[in-house]
Structures are given as C-alpha cells and as structure tokens.
Amino acid sequence: MEEKRLIKKAQKAMEKAYAPYSGFRVGACVLTSDGVEFTGCNIENASYGLTVCAERVAIFKAYSEGKRNIDALAVVADIDEPVSPCGACRQVMLELLPNALIILSNRDGSKIMRTRPEELLPYGFKL
Ligand SMILES: O=c1ccn([C@H]2C[C@H](O)[C@@H](CO)O2)c(=O)[nH]1
Numbered sequence: 001m002e003e004k005r006l007i008k009k010a011q012k013a014m015e016k017a018y019a020p021y022s023g024f025r026v027g028a029c030v031l032t033s034d035g036v037e038f039t040g041c042n043i044e045n046a047s048y049g050l051t052v053c054a055e056r057v058a059i060f061k062a063y064s065e066g067k068r069n070i071d072a073l074a075v076v077a078d079i080d081e082p083v084s085p086c087g088a089c090r091q092v093m094l095e096l097l098p099n100a101l102i103i104l105s106n107r108d109g110s111k112i113m114r115t116r117p118e119e120l121l122p123y124g125f126k127l
C-alpha cells in the first residue's frame with residue numbers, strides 16, 4: 001500500500017535528522033504525480049531560527065527537481081502520537097501542494113491521521 005510505503009520512507013529519513021538542540025527527530029516523504037518520491041529530515045542550526053523542518057526539506061527537494069505535482073506527503077516524528085506540522089510548514093503546504101493528501105504518523109507508524117493543507121490551515125494567506 002502506497003501510504004505504508006511513504007510512512008516507511010519517512011521513518012527511514014527520520015534516522016538522518018540533524019537535531020542536536022531539540023532532540024526531536026522528524027522525517028518526511030513526498031510522492032509526485034509521476035511516482036517519484038523525495039524524502040527529508042529536519043536540519044537544525046546553532047542559530048535556532050535557521051532550522052528547516054523535515055516537511056519543507058522534502059517539498060523543496062521535489063520543487064528544486066522540477067516536480068511540482070505532489071499527490072501525497074507523509075510526516076513522522078519519534079513520538080507516540082502523530083506529528084503536528086508547524087505553522088510555517090502549513091503555509092508552505094497550502095501554496096506548494098494545495099491538493100495533496102497529508103499523512104501524519106508516529107514513530108512506529110501505528111497511528112495515522114489523514115488531512116489536507118486547507119484543513120491544516122483554514123483561511124491561510126494567499127496572494
Ligand atoms: O512537523 C514538524 C515539527 C517540528 N519539526 C522540527 C523542527 C525542529 O528541528 C524540531 C523541534 O521543533 O522539530 C519538523 O521538522 N517538523
């Protein structure tokens with residue numbers, strides 16, 4: 001099943017998280033309409049505000065390779081409950097993958113929430 005594979009890839013990407021400050025490890029995987037997948041992990045910095053979330057790394061990898069049609073995004077964190085994406089990522093999702101299925105899960109993939117960018121960020125800012 002596609003959803004399970006995306007979660008597995010996000011879990012694998014989570015192992016690469018660079019999170020020495022928060023210790024909060026996150027992984028993500030996007031699926032493009034032509035079946036290509038891009039993974040990401042969170043990458044922190046001593047200048048804390050420069051940190052980039054796992055979701056945005058995966059989304060930006062897809063866009064930077066010319067893949068703008070994203071059908072699904074899976075995000076997992078090393079916690080018991082499904083991860084809740086930050087406000088910045090919600091804003092990015094709304095603009096870059098407005099119609100994608102957003103799959104949120106926990107460390108072992110045992111709990112899954114399914115949502116959409118519009119539901120994660122109602123009345124979001126758009127130009
Ligand atoms: O959905 C989320 C939530 C948090 N983080 C990262 C940012 C930071 O490195 C750490 C703690 O906020 O987790 C993500 O990558 N994705």
Ligand SMILES: [Zn+2]
Pocket residue numbers: 053054055085086087088089090
């Ligand atoms: Zn974020």
